[in-house]
Amino acid sequence: MTTDANTYVMDEAVGETRLDHGTQAVLGKPLNRYEGALKVSGRAPYAYEHLAGEDVAYGFMVTAGIGKAKIRSIDTSKAEAAPGVLAVIAGDRVLRASALPMAPAAQTIDGQVFHYGQPLALVVAETFEAARHAASLVKTIYEPGEGRYSLRDHLEDATNPGPGAMQPDNLRGDFEAAFAAAEIQFDETYTTPSHSAAPMEPHAAVAKWDGDKLTIWSSCQLLETNVIQIANGVGVPVENVHLLSPYVGGGFGSKLGIGPDAVLAALGARAAGKPVKVALSRQHVFQTTSRRSETIQRVRIGTTKEGRITALAHENFVTNSPGNSFFEPVAISTVFLYAGENRQITHRLAETDVLMTASVRAPGEAVGMLSLESAMDELAIRLNLDPIEFRKLNEPEVAPQDELPFSSRKLLECYDEGARRFGWENRPKKPASRREGEWWIGYGMAAASRSHQLMKSSAEVELAPDGRATVRTAMTDIGTGSYTILQQITAEMLGLSPEHVTVLLGDTDLPPSSGSGGSWGANSAGSSVYLACEDLVKALAKRLDVDASDLTLKDGQAIAGNRRIPFHEILEGGTLTGRGTIEPGKTAETTHQASYGAHFCEVGVNAVTGETRVRRLLTVAAAGRILNEKTATSQCYGGQIWGIGSALAEELVIDPRTGLLVNHDLGEYHVPVNADVPQLDVVFLEERDTAASLLAGKGLGELALAGVGAAITNAIYNACGVRVRNYPATLDKVLAGLPDA
Known part of the structure; x- marks a missing residue:
């Protein structure tokens, strides 16, 4: 038999759910990947x-x-x-x-x-x-x-692109007047290259x-x-x-x-x-295919002498090919990360005759926080404040652009936990003050943030007479662990061992899903699977003539009224199918939802060659309920490594004469290799965001990249006094400003 479809619109924060009292104790655990053995043995066909x-x-x-x-x-x-x-x-x-x-x-x-x-x-x-x-x-x-092949040569042709992932213009108060009146004024321009x-x-x-x-x-x-x-x-x-x-x-x-x-x-x-x-x-x-836009970013911040931000501007130029209105939402985190009543956040799009630009991991934050978090570090030093204290001083009570309450925000806790674990108190007090042989040693940190989205998604879960469950949804697994997470949710909800749950994904004949992207996949698809399982729980309770709230499912058995009945007895040779659809609702309009974190980095900068080596890298993150500790940690490792590349190596070079992407292979487009990556450290803070999803979780995969590069270049400055504002911080840029050895 099939139960009625179950659709839930996220109009209000949820209370405690069956997941908060799960008896199977598998959700959140660091389980191995569902499909891992298939991949390493070549039996997972691409x-x-x-x-x-x-x-x-x-x-x-x-x-x-x-x-x-x-x-x-x-x-x-x-x-x-x-x-x-x-x-x-x-x-x-x-x-x-x-x-x-x-x-x-x-x-x-x-x-x-x-x-x-x-x-x-x-x-x-x-x-x-x-x-x-x-x-x-x-x-x-x-x-x-x-042809038009250079963004910088066509800034005068840049126009307002219209709405995209964010509004191109976010204005509040009178920035120019407030900036002119500010006791401390910061005004610097940063550039980031195109990425693949x-x-x-x-x-x-x-x-x-x-x-x-x-x-x-x-x-x-x-x-x-x-x-x-x-x-x-x-x-x-x-x-x-x-x-x-x-x-x-x-x-x-x-x-x-x-x-x-x-x-x-x-x-x-x-x-x-x-x-x-x-x-x-x-x-x-x-x-x-597509690429990330190069950017030119002007950051202006006005503060009091004590360090309170009174004026904040982040003005950005990006590019795309003719006819494509997508723009890199560079300042998507600037809108809400720090306080300041007078704000001027803008994006202008210039057309060039180069391969189209589109979303690349953490669109907006990946490049925007390279400049914003560098600027916050520069200004903290000018104010003679610890970079963490400067950020704390400007922590907003509500989202500063629209005054929406935060659904949850543990950014300050991330700062404190990261500083404690990393030993931030041992940070060199001034640049070029700590030396180990040829290497200048420095510490840097940066905030991390990523806006959260819940997307419409559907799933069905079938419970078979043998007590096994099959999950069906057109969700995709792009290496992030979708198979494993959906297996764990189903096992927890239905009281099954994970081995008794089969997950089918990646097929348009299956119920339509959110897909993977924008860090919305796990919580969107996972919420629909949760609803489908809840539908099954209600059907089982009806068969047993008990309230669903009084029914406990564990180890393939239903427990209610002092009875313990195996699923196969309840099903009597038939099957049950539960369906669920999640849709975003009013909570997305009445709260500001985002994941937060902090990155801490130690680098060594060679006093002779200008080479930078990342020696330690710690990320502390708060992203609601963590669905699988192992896959979540792996996601963060990937973001941290990508951040190392963004800071030190990645640059898609465009020939200004022809539009050719010159370094169009992995021999010339440099990404970090094993020798470039230290032992990485990732810590998750306990958190539940009940306005973000039915699972009380938020996006994580892109959070881990946002801000990493700035933590690295901030550490470079702390090590040797060289401030790189034109990414990446290749050794020639560092070498040019090194102090006399």
């Missing part, structure tokens, strides 16, 4: 690995070797004549594939090249090697245009037609919108497309929208008359 052993063809893209042009002709004749070639596809539908992730309707293609590396054609052949060779035979004649998400698994897709029905295996984060994008790109009704992404090898925002691989694989399969596989090369991933 997108490109589907249809193994079947008769398939392979596609390889032809991309533009120019940044701005009109295409005069594409000669595919030599490619079509090459051995093993089955089809060559060109034309506006191929060009449009590169514009799909964000704004397909906004792009007027008409034979135009909008960025270097834009897909122009797809060659389909019997083997990958044949397709790659034939792609090199395609000849394109361009009518070059005048560079997921370990390249974007890839396998497409198979069955009549007019299309099945796509692809690497996607948000199936509900991705399937629509694929249908639009291919030109078929969305109900004719079945999208599957059971395992995703990292996304970090680059797979929120689709890459060109999925649409091109479908077009290629239709032309070749057989399934087609398309995997982007690493260079293609860098040049044809």
Whole structure:
């Protein structure tokens, strides 16, 4: 039998739930990954690995070797004549594939090249090697245009982009007057370069037609919108497309929208008359998917002599390609992190003829807090205040922009716990005062924050006669632990061992889900699974003729009225299915919801070479209920390592002459390797945020990145007196300002 659907709108904070009195004691525990053994043994198939052993063809893209042009002709004749070639596809539908992730309707293609590396054609052949060779035979004649490749050169053309992840302008009071009257004035400009998400698994897709029905295996984060994008790109009704992404090898925002691989694989399969596989090369991933915007950020802060902020401005310039209105929400945390009555927070978007920009892990905070938290450190030093004390002095009682109460906020506790654990009292009192051999030693810290979102999500949970449960939802697992967390929630709610819970994800035939992105996935999908399990609890209670509140479920048995009855006896050979849907409600409008933390870092700066080594890194976080301590810690490790890269290495270099992303592979785009990463430390504070989700949890994955880079560059200043405002802090920038050894 099937119970009635169970929909819950988050209109008010929840009280205690069954999770607060769980008898199975599995939620929150550091359980190993549900799918871990499958992944390490190669039995978890990623997108490109589907249809193994079947008769398939392979596609390889032809991309533009120019940044701005009109295409005069594409000669595919030599490619079509090459051995093993089955089809060559060109034309506006191929060009449009590169514009799909964000704004397909906004792009007027008409034979135009909008960025270097834009897909122009797809060659389909019997083997990958044949397709790659034939792609090199395609000849394109361009009518070059005048390209815009530098943000700094086009600031005068920047405009208000309109609403996005936040309002572009957040104004309060009279900033200019308050800043002019401030006793202490701080005014500095910071820059951050473009970044690539560079997921370990390249974007890839396998497409198979069955009549007019299309099945796509692809690497996607948000199936509900991705399937629509694929249908639009291919030109078929969305109900004719079945999208599957059971395992995703990292996304970090680059797979929120689709890459060109999925649409091109479908077009290629239709032309070749057989399934087609398309995997982007690493260079293609860098040049044809999406990237994080470079930014120019001016931070102005006015304070009293005692250090109270009276005026705060964070003015930002970002970029995107023509027709794409997405803007990096640089100051998304500046809006609420510190007090100050007079505020001027703005974003302006300049168009450039470079690969589109989109969300990359912690969009906004990842780059905005590099400047804000550096500025707070600089100003604390100018005021002769400890950086923690300066931040505490400006801790707001309510959200300073709109005066909403915080749903929960343990930022001060994070400062105190981090300082105690790290030994902050031992921080060098002034730069270049502690030396170990060739190394200057310094400490730095920064706040961490990440806005929380709850998204609509649905799930169903089936309880079988043998007492096993199966969870079904179109949620994705991008390496964050979705399988494991949903298994734990179900096991806790139904009184089952985790081994008796099967989780099915990543399939548009399953109940629609929030997907993975924006740090909303675990608590959104998890809340829908909670509701589906609650539906089952009510059905079991009805079978036993007791109130659900009087029913205890443990070890596959129902306990009520001095009776202990195994599930298989209650089900009598049948099954029960519970359904649940969570929707955001009034709590998102009446409270300000965010996760908070603090990062503490010790660095060594080489007095001869200017090299920086991170020696210790501690993150203390408060993100509501932690659903799995091990996967949560792993998320934070990833954020900390990414923060090291943002501070010291990551920089996507754009050739200002052509728009080419010069360092478009992992040989030249530098990310931290094992030797760059010290032993990491992560601490979670006990917290429940009952306004944020039914699980009382909040987003975590992106919180762990926000602010890390600033803690590192603040430590560099404390070590040697060099303040780097143009990220990353490569050794040449540090070396130029080092004190005489």
